[in-house]
Amino acid sequence: MNPKWVGELKVDVSLARELGFNPYYAELEKGLGKPARLAGREVLDLASNNYLGLANDPRVLNAARQALDENGLSLCGTPIATGSNRIYNQLCRSLEQFSGLGRALLYPSCYQANMGLFTALAGKQDVVLVDQFAHASLLQGIASLGCKVMPFLHNDMDHLRKLLSRVGSYRRVLVVSESVFSTRGTICPLAKLHALAEEFGALAVIDDSHGIGVLGNRGRGILEHEEIPSYSGIYTASLGKALAGQGGVVAASCELMEYLGYANAALIYSTALAPPMIGGLLEALRILDSEFPARRARLETNRNQLLASAHRAGLKTVYGRAPIVSILQGSDRATLLLARELLSRGVFSTPFLPPSVPPNKGVVRMIAHAGLTADEMDNACLALEESAKICQENAF
Numbered sequence: 001m002n003p004k005w006v007g008e009l010k011v012d013v014s015l016a017r018e019l020g021f022n023p024y025y026a027e028l029e030k031g032l033g034k035p036a037r038l039a040g041r042e043v044l045d046l047a048s049n050n051y052l053g054l055a056n057d058p059r060v061l062n063a064a065r066q067a068l069d070e071n072g073l074s075l076c077g078t079p080i081a082t083g084s085n086r087i088y089n090q091l092c093r094s095l096e097q098f099s100g101l102g103r104a105l106l107y108p109s110c111y112q113a114n115m116g117l118f119t120a121l122a123g124k125q126d127v128v129l130v131d132q133f134a135h136a137s138l139l140q141g142i143a144s145l146g147c148k149v150m151p152f153l154h155n156d157m158d159h160l161r162k163l164l165s166r167v168g169s170y171r172r173v174l175v176v177s178e179s180v181f182s183t184r185g186t187i188c189p190l191a192k193l194h195a196l197a198e199e200f201g202a203l204a205v206i207d208d209s210h211g212i213g214v215l216g217n218r219g220r221g222i223l224e225h226e227e228i229p230s231y232s233g234i235y236t237a238s239l240g241k242a243l244a245g246q247g248g249v250v251a252a253s254c255e256l257m258e259y260l261g262y263a264n265a266a267l268i269y270s271t272a273l274a275p276p277m278i279g280g281l282l283e284a285l286r287i288l289d290s291e292f293p294a295r296r297a298r299l300e301t302n303r304n305q306l307l308a309s310a311h312r313a314g315l316k317t318v319y320g321r322a323p324i325v326s327i328l329q330g331s332d333r334a335t336l337l338l339a340r341e342l343l344s345r346g347v348f349s350t351p352f353l354p355p356s357v358p359p360n361k362g363v364v365r366m367i368a369h370a371g372l373t374a375d376e377m378d379n380a381c382l383a384l385e386e387s388a389k390i391c392q393e394n395a396f
């Protein structure tokens with residue numbers, strides 16, 4: 001029998017019950033292929049982070065199958081012990097070239113990379129300055145240090161400068177942010193953040209999960225977008241978004257990565273990325289090299305059309321330049337209702353409620369990925385405008 005306190009561990013799902021709509025753990029019948037199917041009906045996917053529409057590209061799937069045939073499903077070991085092989089190292093080298101940084105290491109997920117990174121870098125005697133809206137994985141990794149944490153106002157480099165000039169005598173100083181903020185679509189002014197970190201002798205850490213494969217002329221992410229040729233900090237990114245796979249990458253100078261390769265428990269005590277995933281990711285990177293401009297153009301067109309439609313419908317959006325349309329709904333109820341109305345019209349979106357966003361700052365995030373055709377976008381926009389009207393008429 002469970003101890004009594006287990007019965008006290010409860011999540012309040014009363015609102016979802018009342019609305020007859022719980023958007024979380026939605027079960028797709030198969031995958032993101034077109035059409036995607038959810039709860040017995042076809043849906044347009046504007047929820048996933050499949051920015052470039054590569055998740056079901058036949059070339060990516062074939063490469064994954066080939067890697068499976070040649071290398072098996074798993075190496076059943078950690079990278080430091082038995083989990084590394086030729087394609088594993090090939091993906092590391094490709095990501096080094098892609099990021100332009102000295103050395104890259106692969107993690108089972110970016111969440112794990114972010115969570116584990118900080119304990120290898122800092123401790124109680126140190127201070128971390130972090131953007132107030134940074135991702136949970138960064139915040140939890142930082143919190144695990146038990147050190148002084150100084151949040152700075154979102155993307156506000158004047159505030160960051162002020163805090164840095166007041167930091168005082170800590171052993172190590174880290175400045176942490178996200179490139180494209182996942183719930184808002186705003187972009188970190190990384191060139192300025194990096195220059196400030198260097199000026200004050202701090203180490204910059206940037207999570208480029210929503211920038212990799214999206215930002216920059218060649219899709220290489222925030223470092224290309226912000227034109228930072230000699231980034232001296234740590235770079236992390238999820239491989240499960242535009243690159244349409246799974247896993248995380250951490251890249252930095254060879255010296256720093258040599259250390260992390262032995263000192264980071266999140267890497268050395270966890271099973272290596274599986275070979276089929278590595279095969280698929282290598283192919284996604286190859287495709288990105290040749291097809292990025294066309295896919296990026298489609299992503300931009302879709303995003304602009306969706307944004308215009310949201311504004312036509314009288315919806316408020318967060319001002320962000322990334323291909324994330326983040327509709328400000330405010331209350332939990334209004335946020336869930338817009339997502340419910342969208343789904344009832346065949347559009348799958350992501351509602352974010354606290355703690356993913358501050359209280360009463362609920363947003364519905366829509367990502368109009370590059371694989372959506374002009375007709376599908378027209379349907380998605382029509383659904384958005386109708387859904388907004390229903391919400392407004394009923395004063396939700």
Ligand SMILES: Cc1ncc(COP(=O)(O)O)c(C=O)c1O
Pocket residue numbers: 109110111112114135137178182207209210237238239240246247248
């Ligand atoms: C900004 C950001 N960082 C890290 C992660 C975690 O990445 P992963 O899914 O690879 O664990 C996510 C989301 O999933 C994210 O949005």
